[in-house]
Amino acid sequence: MKHLSRSKKTASIVILAVALLVLDQVTKILVKTGMHIGESIPVFGEWFQILFIENKGMAFGMAFGGDIGKYVLTSLRIVLSVLLLIYVRNLLLKKDAPLGVLLGLTAIMVGAIGNVLDCMFYGLVFEQSTYTHVAGVVPFGEGYAPFGLGKVVDMLYFPIINTVWPDWVPGKGGEPLIFFRPIFNVADSCVTVGALYLLIFKWKYFSAHLEDKKK
Secondary structure, X not given: OOOOOHHHHHHHHHHHHHHHHHHHHHHHHHHHHHOOOOOEEEEEOOOEEEEEEEEOOOHHHOOOOHHXXXXXXXXXXXXXXXXXXXXXXXXXXXXXXXXXXXXXXXXXXXXXXXXXXXXXXXXXXXXXXXXXXXXXXXXXXXXXXXXXXXXXXXXXXXXXXXXXXXXXXXXXXXXXXXEOOOEEOHHHHHHHHHHHHHHHHOHHHHHHHHHHHHO
């Protein structure tokens, strides 16, 4: 992969970015306009479900700072996306930049962009989703929230262990026991998978890159 031409690397990056971004947005729009909040569709038994929720903040439903925090978070995502785009472009101009490094960074960038689109535009073009109402598309600007305050659509749920605590566990007996509760989306997955891939398989490249910078 190190010997691929610059044009082939560019094509690979563009194809991956477009494919991931389209997959992220299509799945979110289908869920947003086809399910109500809390609705669940089993995919593989109980351990993989499409479960529709929305969150106002970061990945896995975390939030901070109300509307101000939301604007700050969206701004940080935009800055991160721009910086990653510049970094990928600079690496692409270097002949020794491995394709794997470029694709890992692209996945992280696409993940940030995917959730930014939700925050910026979903509140403008969709109705409010509720536990009883499936949202529809409305004329631009007549949605449930102003620009930048849209909610992120999450739907991927993997309750790998979904049972109850044994009766002999003090204070827990009979209560639900669910391993891995987070509900996330394709964009979140892009960030996580891209970061783990770079950390596990490409850390030597970044270590050597830092050493070159020091020299």
